[in-house]
Amino acid sequence: MKYLSICSISFLNLIFISMTCFVLSLNFMLNNMVYFIEWEVVSLNSMSIVMTFLFDWMSLLFMSFVLMISSLVIYYSKEYMSSDVNINRFIMLVLMFVLSMMLLIISPNMISILLGWDGLGLVSYCLVIYFQNVKSYNAGMLTALSNRIGDVALLLAIAWMLNYGSWNYIFYLEVMQNEFEMMIIGSLVMLAAMTKSAQIPFSSWLPAAMAAPTPVSALVHSSTLVTAGVYLLIRFNILLENSWLGQLLLLLSGLTMFMAGLGANFEFDLKKIIALSTLSQLGLMMSILSMGFYKLAMFHLLTHALFKALLFMCAGAIIHNMNNSQDIRLMGGLSIHMPLTSACFNVSNLALCGMPFLAGFYSKDMILEVVMISNVNMFSFFLYFFSTGLTVCYSFRLVYYTMTGDLNCSSLNMLNDEGWIMLRGMMGLLIMSIIGGSTLNWLIFPIPYMICLPLYMKLLTLFVCISGGLFGYVISLMKLYTLNKSLMLYNTTSFLGSMWFMPFMSTYGIIFYPLNLGQIVSKSFDQGWSEYFGGQHLYNKLMTYSQTLFLMHNNNLKIYLLLFVFWILILFNFLLFL
Amino acid sequence: MFNNSSKILFITMMIIGTLITVTSNSWLGAWMGLEINLLSFIPLMSDNNNFKSTEASLKYFLTQALASTVLLFAVILLMLKNNLNSEINESFISMIMLSTLLLKSGAAPFHFWFPNLMEGLTWMNALMLMTWQKIAPLMLISYLNLKNLLMISVILSVIVGAIGGLNQTSLRKLMAFSSINHLGWMLSALTISESIWMIYFLFYSFLSFVLTFMFNIFKLFHLNQLFSWFLQNKILKFTLFMNFLSLGGLPPFLGFLPKWIVIQQLTFCNQYFQLMILLMSTLITLFFYLRICYSAFMLNYSENNWAMNSHINNFNMNLYTIMTFLSIFGLFLISLFYFMF
Numbered sequence: 001m002k003y004l005s006i007c008s009i010s011f012l013n014l015i016f017i018s019m020t021c022f023v024l025s026l027n028f029m030l031n032n033m034v035y036f037i038e039w040e041v042v043s044l045n046s047m048s049i050v051m052t053f054l055f056d057w058m059s060l061l062f063m064s065f066v067l068m069i070s071s072l073v074i075y076y077s078k079e080y081m082s083s084d085v086n087i088n089r090f091i092m093l094v095l096m097f098v099l100s101m102m103l104l105i106i107s108p109n110m111i112s113i114l115l116g117w118d119g120l121g122l123v124s125y126c127l128v129i130y131f132q133n134v135k136s137y138n139a140g141m142l143t144a145l146s147n148r149i150g151d152v153a154l155l156l157a158i159a160w161m162l163n164y165g166s167w168n169y170i171f172y173l174e175v176m177q178n179e180f181e182m183m184i185i186g187s188l189v190m191l192a193a194m195t196k197s198a199q200i201p202f203s204s205w206l207p208a209a210m211a212a213p214t215p216v217s218a219l220v221h222s223s224t225l226v227t228a229g230v231y232l233l234i235r236f237n238i239l240l241e242n243s244w245l246g247q248l249l250l251l252l253s254g255l256t257m258f259m260a261g262l263g264a265n266f267e268f269d270l271k272k273i274i275a276l277s278t279l280s281q282l283g284l285m286m287s288i289l290s291m292g293f294y295k296l297a298m299f300h301l302l303t304h305a306l307f308k309a310l311l312f313m314c315a316g317a318i319i320h321n322m323n324n325s326q327d328i329r330l331m332g333g334l335s336i337h338m339p340l341t342s343a344c345f346n347v348s349n350l351a352l353c354g355m356p357f358l359a360g361f362y363s364k365d366m367i368l369e370v371v372m373i374s375n376v377n378m379f380s381f382f383l384y385f386f387s388t389g390l391t392v393c394y395s396f397r398l399v400y401y402t403m404t405g406d407l408n409c410s411s412l413n414m415l416n417d418e419g420w421i422m423l424r425g426m427m428g429l430l431i432m433s434i435i436g437g438s439t440l441n442w443l444i445f446p447i448p449y450m451i452c453l454p455l456y457m458k459l460l461t462l463f464v465c466i467s468g469g470l471f472g473y474v475i476s477l478m479k480l481y482t483l484n485k486s487l488m489l490y491n492t493t494s495f496l497g498s499m500w501f502m503p504f505m506s507t508y509g510i511i512f513y514p515l516n517l518g519q520i521v522s523k524s525f526d527q528g529w530s531e532y533f534g535g536q537h538l539y540n541k542l543m544t545y546s547q548t549l550f551l552m553h554n555n556n557l558k559i560y561l562l563l564f565v566f567w568i569l570i571l572f573n574f575l576l577f578l
Numbered sequence: 579m580f581n582n583s584s585k586i587l588f589i590t591m592m593i594i595g596t597l598i599t600v601t602s603n604s605w606l607g608a609w610m611g612l613e614i615n616l617l618s619f620i621p622l623m624s625d626n627n628n629f630k631s632t633e634a635s636l637k638y639f640l641t642q643a644l645a646s647t648v649l650l651f652a653v654i655l656l657m658l659k660n661n662l663n664s665e666i667n668e669s670f671i672s673m674i675m676l677s678t679l680l681l682k683s684g685a686a687p688f689h690f691w692f693p694n695l696m697e698g699l700t701w702m703n704a705l706m707l708m709t710w711q712k713i714a715p716l717m718l719i720s721y722l723n724l725k726n727l728l729m730i731s732v733i734l735s736v737i738v739g740a741i742g743g744l745n746q747t748s749l750r751k752l753m754a755f756s757s758i759n760h761l762g763w764m765l766s767a768l769t770i771s772e773s774i775w776m777i778y779f780l781f782y783s784f785l786s787f788v789l790t791f792m793f794n795i796f797k798l799f800h801l802n803q804l805f806s807w808f809l810q811n812k813i814l815k816f817t818l819f820m821n822f823l824s825l826g827g828l829p830p831f832l833g834f835l836p837k838w839i840v841i842q843q844l845t846f847c848n849q850y851f852q853l854m855i856l857l858m859s860t861l862i863t864l865f866f867y868l869r870i871c872y873s874a875f876m877l878n879y880s881e882n883n884w885a886m887n888s889h890i891n892n893f894n895m896n897l898y899t900i901m902t903f904l905s906i907f908g909l910f911l912i913s914l915f916y917f918m919f
Contacts, residue, residue: 575670
């Protein structure tokens with residue numbers, strides 16, 4: 001008896017809604033139309049809590065992309081998770097995630113956005129701890145607690161928004177731009193967005209969240225959840241312009257981009273490399289957003305979602321074939337054993353690097369050229385271009401390790417490229433990551449950007465990419481007597497390879513002293529002094545008293561009666577002589 | 579017990595004795611009632627087949643007879659000094675009388691006979707000893723206007739009742755110490771007003787009746803029997819322990835109501851010190867009741883392999899259900915009645 005799989009049903013539904021959203025988005029874009037739907041939930045002290053839906057081309061387009069990627073990911077999970085007992089729960093969690101994402105995308109209201117925002121946090125926690133072991137539990141805790149900071153920031157922003165009498169922030173952003181309160185709200189929202197998009201002080205959760213199943217990584221940790229922060233800031237972009245918020249964000253996101261790109265070059269875990277690359281691209285989006293080009297950020301967000309989801313799905317297929325081994329040192333020669341998957345992998349990698357006419361090229365090239373004609377300082381400029389080079393560097397390193405040479409895994413290993421359901425899911429995204437960039441370019445920018453650059457600057461991007469690729473090849477080249485370059489600078493390597501020690505700082509660094517203090521308090525108070533002088537001592541004393549009392553009870557009756565008679569005699573004496 | 583016609587006679591005599599005591603208008607009449615009560619209770623206690631009960635009846639006789647003698651002595655002394663019916667002003671005479679009455683009721687400094695005696699009784703006799711036999715002495719105590727000695731007795735009673743129950747494994751002794759503790763509360767209620775004492779006494783009698791009723795049916799005499807007898811019927815076990823807590827006076831149950839009234843009245847009378855000791859001791863009693871209840875209220879507990887089937891007939895079961903319902907939900911019901919009328 002073959003039942004209709006939950007994956008197929010969800011796939012069909014989601015892809016249908018995605019198409020609808022896409023067509024609607026084209027319509028809205030063409031007519032320059034915005035729909036604003038408001039439902040008042042409760043009105044309290046002249047404050048009305050409303051559920052607001054904002055439909056414009058941006059939200060509809062983002063929704064259509066999220067739905068399309070999630071539909072393909074769910075389709076892909078049908079095979080990837082086929083041997084899992086709880087696949088129904090898994091798919092339902094993914095659907096809940098998609099729902100939260102939808103709520104987040106269409107809400108321009110602080111309170112209703114919190115619904116989607118917290119939903120994302122909760123569901124992503126449940127997805128990260130899906131494989132129930134200690135490692136994924138720790139990763140889930142780190143994820144949830146890092147995101148909690150952002151939730152708290154949003155709640156504080158809601159409290160501050162009380163000043164304005166409504167939580168529909170889009171009406172106030174422009175008018176109140178220079179107000180002090182708005183600055184506070186802006187900084188809180190920026191904090192929230194930075195936690196969700198894993199910008200620098202909060203970066204450590206994103207690679208840790210790779211403990212989730214790979215389809216989840218493809219959907220959640222590359223294309224949707226982490227871009228929620230970027231999307232929130234796109235909605236708040238007015239506050240970032242011409243203020244210290246934008247400058248701070250530019251610095252932090254530039255550093256994130258640099259740090260992640262550098263870290264990816266030292267990583268050997270396939271999924272973590274891709275996660276770090278996601279982090280780097282998020283930094284790129286954030287930094288261009290902080291310079292005020294929110295449309296470019298949106299553009300890169302969408303194209304990145306396409307090829308990064310594909311990259312993750314390919315990685316999933318490879319991991320599936322390698323019997324759940326994620327170490328790239330064990331891979332190699334996959335282009336021979338898994339040609340179709342490798343093709344998809346390479347296309348998405350090249351799209352990531354910005355290979356001309358693939359999806360990444362249009363957005364990334366435009367961002368870099370806009371940076372060149374904008375007025376940025378040397379440091380940010382350096383971060384932008386060096387990180388672009390690093391992207392190509394780690395991509396080529398990855399290709400070198402996985403695709404070339406011989407298979408380095410065990411000598412008896414069955415590799416095949418006939419997971420057709422997974423491949424079909426990947427094919428959909430393959431097409432999108434080839435044509436997606438140009439399509440979106442023509443849709444989002446009906447009037448081209450005017451970019452005027454001298455030749456050597458125009459070629460700078462290309463030069464950086466090519467040299468990055470060469471570097472990536474050369475540093476990973478290995479022969480029998482190759483000197484290990486990383487071990488020569490061990491301290492530097494461990495610093496750069498562990499995300500500048502951020503995972504330690506945001507776990508042990510925060511919890512070390514409180515936990516120690518907690519241990520001392522628990523040992524010396526809860527289980528020490530207050531136990532001794534509280535419950536235990538009292539109990540022991542009472543027990544001793546009880547025993548003494550029974551000693552008194554174990555006497556002869558005549559003793560008690562005699563005592564009573566003595567007592568009466570004493571009273572009688574008093575009666576007589578007083 | 580109820581099939582024996584002589585026992586019916588003795589029970590009637592016992593009731594009449596108490597009634598004579600509480601209705602008499604002279605001390606001599608009261609003494610006479612006490613004697614009738616004593617002499618008719620002793621044949622009820624003794625059982626030819628059980629030497630422990632014979633021992634218990636002898637102990638009871640000795641103690642009560644001594645108390646009665648001294649009471650008669652004090653009464654005659656009082657009569658020599660004053661008229662028989664006059665108000666009692668002489669504090670030492672009334673102290674002697676109070677001591678005898680405390681001995682009769684088994685209150686704290688003179689309570690030593692009480693737990694030992696309980697050990698030899700059947701549950702019905704124990705119930706009578708704990709409840710009915712208290713009426714006459716307490717009623718007489720209420721005639722004596724002597725607060726200081728009474729307060730000492732109250733404090734000692736609650737403390738002894740609380741601490742004595744801690745290490746106890748015999749249910750009858752446990753109930754005896756619980757009775758001493760409650761007696762402390764009743765005496766302190768007595769210092770405030772008679773009606774509060776009566777309310778407390780009625781509730782206490784009801785609650786201890788529910789418990790002893792079950793103990794009597796299942797012939798439970800030791801704590802470990804509690805854990806093995808009720809394995810077939812977990813709900814019965816659960817409700818039985820709820821009754822325990824009700825007797826201990828845990829707030830949502832009926833047993834809290836009389837305590838509540840006493841607490842309120844004592845605060846109105848500014849008796850904070852006495853009240854604090856009463857409450858603390860009650861906490862200790864609640865502690866050991868809860869410790870007994872662990873096995874019933876916890877999800878996991880050890881079970882014996884040698885559990886036996888317990889039988890209870892339909893009438894008793896219905897009676898028990900109704901009484902348990904009152905004991906558990908009585909406090910809410912009383913609030914409902916308050917709103918109804």
